[in-house]
Amino acid sequence: MIEVAVNGYGTIGKRVADAVCKQPDMRVAGVAKTRPNFEASAAVKKGFDLYAAIEERKHRFEEAGIEIAGEVTELVEKSDVVVDACPSGVGADNVSMYRRYDTPALLQGGEDAEAVDASFNARANFEAVAGADIVRVVSCNTTGLSRLIAPLREAYGVRKVRVTLVRRGGDPAQSNRGPINDILPNPVSLPSHHGPDVNTIFPDLSIDTLGLKVPATLMHMHSVNVTLGSQPNAEAVRELLEAERRTFVIPEWLGLEGAGAITELAQDAGRPRGDIWENCIWGESLSMVGPDLYLFQAIHQESDVVPENVDAIRAVLETTSRERSVERTNAAMGLDEPLTPTRM
């Protein structure tokens, strides 16, 4: 059994801990928190050992009546791997601790690529992180784009990618984010940093991106144009993407008009927390104009990186192949159960 520590038990960390629990070859060694709150209470209720991320604040758990198993350094030392899902920047600060205890660690997409030995996406570069010490599971947006670009490159070649990312202002629980009533070019300088981030997965890819922020919390939306190396028809591209394991090509008959309806679908399907782990591509939007592919895809920012973290654990520890890992992760999480009764 792979012993997995989760340091940073928030939006991403708690989802990764739940996904790890479901895997036949791993278990959660413990989770680390800085303070007692509703998430600490939920972790204890689930039976996770709770470790204090900041020694001086240990007494706050005791005062709240929450038992602490130890300090985060003890958790790091005894674990085979750490998933660090701390807020952006904190993960990079934690790297020296992981190196000190010689425990491989997965940081998240909020960290700079320079903070890690390699960046990871299961579909695109699983083998590239084998044996690495510090790896970054790329951001939700870069994960969504990598899953899309990898099969297109393999099947047709890609000459140029252009994407406009319409990004949610914050996650549902982030009351301090926005905008509340505005549409922000963000970042306003172009092209945006998202393209170079995709280049951490595909170094030789020509990609330009633009970013906006809107008053929404549900999902990100990508407006995508890919100039392919050949000219397949739209139906062939659709079949290619339908055959992928983490893309959901939305059939027209579902009547999913936007992210809100997709969220409802996931909740109706009984997905935990209403999570949508796969890229959601509108089938009607899939169009070819000469060599240019156009499509819209929605990305659930809170959950698409979760199966990627599970695969990254196996990739770093070199316990199995990409195909086997993705198959295991999907089966254990329920990702293979289609969101719809039929795929049309």
Ligand SMILES: NC(=O)c1ccc[n+]([C@@H]2O[C@H](COP(=O)([O-])OP(=O)(O)OC[C@H]3O[C@@H](n4cnc5c(N)ncnc54)[C@H](OP(=O)(O)O)[C@@H]3O)[C@@H](O)[C@H]2O)c1
């Ligand atoms: N949410 C997304 O949309 C999303 C998507 C993809 C990737 N990411 C990336 O994933 C990472 C985590 O993001 P998130 O959205 O999960 O953030 P989050 O919801 O704020 O969770 C992070 C958690 O880390 C804990 N924490 C803070 N300082 C800590 C420390 N020194 N040691 C241990 N734990 C600490 C906080 O909990 P306590 O202080 O209560 O312990 C907090 O709940 C970031 O790099 C982010 O960019 C986020």
